[in-house]
Amino acid sequence: MIENLELLIDVCLLTFLLLIVFAAIKTTNLFVATMLFGIFSFVTALLFLDLDAVDVAFTEAAVGAGFTTVLMLSALRLTGAFENVKHRHSVLGLFIVVLTGAALIYGVADFPNMGDANAPVHLHIAPEYIQLTQEKIDIPNVVTAVLASFRGYDTFGETVVIFSAGAAVLLLLGMGHAEPKHEPEQNLVLWVVVKPFIALILIFGLYVQFHGDFGAGGGFQAGVIFASGFILYSLVFGESYARQVVPASILPRFAALGVIIYGLTGLVSLLSDKTFLDYNALSSNPVSGQHLGILLVEAGVGLAVFSTVLLIFYSFSGVNHNE
C-alpha cells in the first residue's frame, strides 16, 4: 500500500514538472520563466523527498528554490530584460530533440525497474558503505559519512569548484558596492516579521551544520541557509546595512579559509603517515578521529559555501562598474 502511494505521489509530481517546464517554454516573459523555474525547483525537492533522498531534497529546497531564484532575479535587474522575448520555432531543433529522446527511451528499456532491490547499482558498494558507516564511523547519517569520509576526495574537489566559481563571478562582475541612496521602501510589517525570522534562519543554519551527522543536513546546506539569512536582511533592510554586518571584502578570504581548513585536515593525516584525509590519524581512537575529521571538513565546506554564496549575491546585487 505504502509503496503504491509513493509511486502515485512520484508520478503526480513528475507530471507537475512536465507542465511547469511546458509553461516555461511557452512564456515569452523572462520574469515568468524565472518564477516558474523556482516552482520547478520546489517540486523537484518534494520529488527527492518522496524518493528517500532527504539530504538532496534539503539541498534542492535551499539552493535551487531559494538562492537560484534570487540570483536570476538579480541578473534580470542588471540586464533590464524583463520585457518580452521573441520565440522562434525551430523545426530542426524539434527534430533533433525528438530523435535524441527516442534514442534515450530505447536506451532505458534495458534498465532495471525502479525500486528493484537487486538492481546492479545496489549490489556493488552501497551495502559496504552502509555497513562500514555503522562499524567504523558510528554516525547515523550514511550520506554524511560517505560525503565527508569515504569520498572525502570528491567533496574536496567540489568545494574547490565552488570556490573557483565564486572567484570567476568576482572577476567578471567585481564586488560592487551598495548604492547609498537606494534603500528599499520602509515597510513596517516586513521589518517586524523579518527580524525574528533572520535569527531563526541563522540558528537553523547552525543546527543543520552541526546536526548533519545525525539527521539530514551538513555543510553544503548549512552554508546556503546561513547565507540566505543575510540575503533576506539585505533585501528587506537595504544592502548598505548588510555590507556593514558582513563586508564584501572579507568574504573571499573566508571562502579561501574554508578550502584551507578542508585541505589542512587532509595534510594532518599525511604528516602522521596515513593517507590524505584518513581521519583515523586525528585521534588515538579511530571512531572519535572520524567524528573530529567529519566535523572539521564539514566546517570547511560550510564556511566556503556560505562565503561564496553571499559573495555571488553581493556581486549581482551591488552597483558595479560605471553603470
Add this chain to the structure above:
Amino acid sequence: MNELLGHVNYWIVIFLMMMGLYMVIASSNLIKKLIGISVFQASVFILYITFGKITEGSPPIITDNTDVYSNPLPHVLILTAIVVGVATTSVGLALIVRIQEAYGSLDEDDIHDINDNDDFDIKSRSIT
C-alpha cells in the same frame, strides 16, 4: 503492468531532459537558454535519485527499526552536484550580464548581427 510502472520515471525524466534541450535550441534569449540548461541538469539529478530508490526502503539514516535503506551513493553525488550546479549557473549569469553590457542585447540573433557588422569593436564596448 509492472514493467510499465517501473519505467515511467525514466520516460518522464527523458521528456523533461528533452524539453530542457529544446529550450536551449529554440529560444534565442540567453537567460532562457540558461534556464533550459538548468532544467536539463535537474532532470539528470532526478534520474540519479531514481536509481538510488529501493521499494520499501527508508532514507539512508541508520535507525533500529529498519534494515532496508535506499542507496546513499547517488544522494552524495547529487547533493554536491546541486551546489556546484548553482555555482556554475551563477558564472553563466555573470557572463550574460557582461554580454548585455557589451552588446546591449541578450538576443542571440542580435548579437550575431552586431558581430557581423565590421564597424563593431568589442574592445571599445567592454567595460573595465
